[in-house]
Amino acid sequence: AQTVTQSQPEMSVQEAETVTLSCTYDTSESDYYLFWYKQPPSRQMILVIRQEAYKQQNATENRFSVNFQKAAKSFSLKISDSQLGDAAMYFCAYRRPNTGNQFYFGTGTSLTVIP
Amino acid sequence: GAGVSQTPSNKVTEKGKYVELRCDPISGHTALYWYRQSLGQGPEFLIYFQGTGAADDSGLPNDRFFAVRPEGSVSTLKIQRTERGDSAVYLCASSYLGPTDTQYFGPGTRLTVL
Numbered sequence: 001a002q003t004v005t006q007s008q009p010e011m012s013v014q015e016a017e018t019v020t021l022s023c024t025y026d027t028s029e030s031d032y033y034l035f036w037y038k039q040p041p042s043r044q045m046i047l048v049i050r051q052e053a054y055k056q057q058n059a060t061e062n063r064f065s066v067n068f069q070k071a072a073k074s075f076s077l078k079i080s081d082s083q084l085g086d087a088a089m090y091f092c093a094y095r096r097p098n099t100g101n102q103f104y105f106g107t108g109t110s111l112t113v114i115p
Numbered sequence: 116g117a118g119v120s121q122t123p124s125n126k127v128t129e130k131g132k133y134v135e136l137r138c139d140p141i142s143g144h145t146a147l148y149w150y151r152q153s154l155g156q157g158p159e160f161l162i163y164f165q166g167t168g169a170a171d172d173s174g175l176p177n178d179r180f181f182a183v184r185p186e187g188s189v190s191t192l193k194i195q196r197t198e199r200g201d202s203a204v205y206l207c208a209s210s211y212l213g214p215t216d217t218q219y220f221g222p223g224t225r226l227t228v229l
Contacts, residue, residue, distance in 0.1 A: 042222060
């Protein structure tokens with residue numbers, strides 16, 4: 001079974017600063033996908049960024065980037081120039097393609113942005 | 116276009132009652148997923164539909180839980196003889212079906228069993 005671990009239940013960052021959220025996962029597969037989702041108090045899960053395991057280049061979406069270390073099974077999210085609207089729960093998720101495409105989620109990291 | 120919608124947004128029921136939770140996926144999305152998110156946890160997979168059929172229901176906790184998607188669009192998650200432990204947020208997601216396709220989530224239904 002795949003497991004996803006987020007070891008930081010809570011993190012805080014000063015507005016405009018940079019913060020990194022950690023995620024590790026366990027899998028025997030070589031081909032898979034990794035995601036970061038943001039969940040504000042509204043409960044809506046919003047896709048932040050996606051990484052295909054076969055791509056060596058780290059994904060980037062504006063202020064959000066990942067550090068994907070396949071051998072170490074690590075997938076951290078870096079948020080640059082943090083904004084108040086970034087405050088939310090962040091979930092790391094693993095998906096193995098072609099087997100139902102279901103996600104396996106970590107337990108989440110609650111991010112607080114300090115003005 | 117419109118996102119995934121779920122109704123009701125909140126549902127309070129008594130132990131032993133039957134409840135139905137509805138999900139309207141994004142138009143054209145063939146895959147639909149149900150997840151359950153308990154307090155302080157990440158979402159846990161319940162069931163996955165490809166079209167009208169349940170392609171994977173391995174996450175359903177027991178036979179009190181059942182889901183349907185009769186026309187390949189709207190889905191209903193049905194819980195019989197509810198228990199207090201069923202209290203959680205039930206999330207629905209939809210996607211096109213493909214190895215790179217992203218799942219888009221609805222806002223969830225918060226179920227409280229008294």
